[in-house]
Amino acid sequence: MTRSSFIKKSPKTSRNWSLNKTVHICSSMGPSGSGKKTLIMALLRQIFGISAEKVKVENRTWKIDAGSRTIDLELTTLSSTNHVELSPSDAGFQDRYIVQEIIKEMAKNRPIDTKGRKGYKVLVLNEVDKLSREAQHSLRRTMEKYSASCRLILCCNSSSKVTEAIRSRCLNVRINAPKEDQIVKVLEFIGKKEGLQLPPGFAARVADKSNRSLRRAILSFETCRVQQYPFSSNQAIPPMDWEEYVSEICSDMMREQSPKRLFQVRGKLYELLINCIPPEIILKLLSELLKKLDEELKHEVCHWAAYYEHRMRMGQKAIFHLEAFVAKFMSVYKAFLIETFG
Numbered sequence: 234m235t236r237s238s239f240i241k242k243s244p245k246t247s248r249n250w251s252l253n254k255t256v257h258i259c260s261s262m263g264p265s266g267s268g269k270k271t272l273i274m275a276l277l278r279q280i281f282g283i284s285a286e287k288v289k290v291e292n293r294t295w296k297i298d299a300g301s302r303t304i305d306l307e308l309t310t311l312s313s314t315n316h317v318e319l320s321p322s323d324a325g326f327q328d329r330y331i332v333q334e335i336i337k338e339m340a341k342n343r344p345i346d347t348k349g350r351k352g353y354k355v356l357v358l359n360e361v362d363k364l365s366r367e368a369q370h371s372l373r374r375t376m377e378k379y380s381a382s383c384r385l386i387l388c389c390n391s392s393s394k395v396t397e398a399i400r401s402r403c404l405n406v407r408i409n410a411p412k413e414d415q416i417v418k419v420l421e422f423i424g425k426k427e428g429l430q431l432p433p434g435f436a437a438r439v440a441d442k443s444n445r446s447l448r449r450a451i452l453s454f455e456t457c458r459v460q461q462y463p464f465s466s467n468q469a470i471p472p473m474d475w476e477e478y479v480s481e482i483c484s485d486m487m488r489e490q491s492p493k494r495l496f497q498v499r500g501k502l503y504e505l506l507i508n509c510i511p512p513e514i515i516l517k518l519l520s521e522l523l524k525k526l527d528e529e530l531k532h533e534v535c536h537w538a539a540y541y542e543h544r545m546r547m548g549q550k551a552i553f554h555l556e557a558f559v560a561k562f563m564s565v566y567k568a569f570l571i572e573t574f575g
Contacts, residue, residue, distance in 0.1 A: 266446030267408045269388050273357060276386075280355075281315045288313045297330045306330060316355035322363035326549050329368040337375055355384045361399075362389035369396045376402055394546070416440040416450045423454065432466040442470045449473070475510050483521040490563035495556070502555050512551035516542050516558065530569055537561050 277285035288311050297304045306327060311318040321331040364372070373396070376385055392400060411419075420436040423429075439457070443450035456471055457464065482501050485494060505515050519538040523531055538558060545554035 264410045264446070265390060266443075266448035266450075267410045268447060269408050270359075272406075272408060273386055273388065277313075277316055277355065277357075281313075285313055285315060288318075295335055297334050304330060306335070308335065316357060318357040318359065320359040321368060322360045326365065328364050329371055332364070332368045332371040332375060337379070353382055353384050355386060357386045357388065359388045360390075361387040362391050362394035366396070369399055373398045373402070410445040411447050413437070413440040413443075413445065416443060416445070416447055419447060420450060420454055423451065429458065430463060432464050432468075435464050435466065435468070439470055442472075475505060475508070475514075478505060479515065479518045480521055483518055483525070486522070486559060486562060487525060487566065490567040495560055495563060498559050499552070499556050502552060502559070506552060512545055512555060513542070515555060516545070522562070526566075527569075530565065533565055534562060537565070 274285065291310050291312065292307060293310065294305055294307045297306055304327065306324055308319060308321075308323065308331065319331075319335075321328045321335075324331050358372075361369075361372075376399070387395075387399070387403060389395060392405065417436045417440050420439060421431060424431045424436070436454075439450055439453050442453060452473075453470055457468060460471065461468055478501065482498055485498055485501075488494075502515065506512065516538060519534065522534060526534060541554045541558040541561070544557075545551050548554060
């Protein structure tokens, strides 16, 4: 199921939205898999027509003058004739250079309008909530300076991590996670388009396992189709590979508490991060641990999970804080075992 087919069916495209002079910046926020990027593409399609979907992927390298040294930054962009989509947070702690130089360079270039009117370029910035404070301050200045030739669409999961200075300059649009019955309708629509026969209740079971993420529901649906078709009414809905890996990590942490085991768990955490699993999601292994812990320990483990999640959001290297949480858990759990069983 392609994104364009969702765009054509989306009821939100019927709104008379336009990025005119009164709306320079639009902010789309909501949980992962709720449809933020689909709505953004629907908006661009309504403004620019079919050309908004004719995009190309570019890997470009910029040379940034940082005072006493020159920094080479490589960034992947997705662009059409009227818009550019990028994720400045991919540059890590150097994201401020992306905002200060690269976005500024893109914002300066106004597209040619053959009808004699002044056109504008749309910049879609993903994961704005992951930008550093310095990058967000630089983005605010860029938004103000180049508002005549550029319109910005900011996309994020949580607006609480975006500075008030940026939020106050945006038209904020909250995209709620779809309800399970809405996900069921989408899966049934996909099945109809693909000519698939769905047993009664099968789509509802997939939606129940999706945690209200439409992206995850569609991926699970595709996995079930690959593993077994025709579908059966009692067919197992496979979990994500990374979820099984996290469950394995939880078992390792509870089976043995030692420096050797900590080193092994660290390697598995690296494996998850390398495969682009967000560290916040990895820390949700807490939910797996809580299923196996005594009531006495649940409160303390929740406290330390929240503590290291806060430190992880404030810091840069997620692996340090994930490993620290694992070490703390091992220490607390081993002390509990010694006290209980001697």
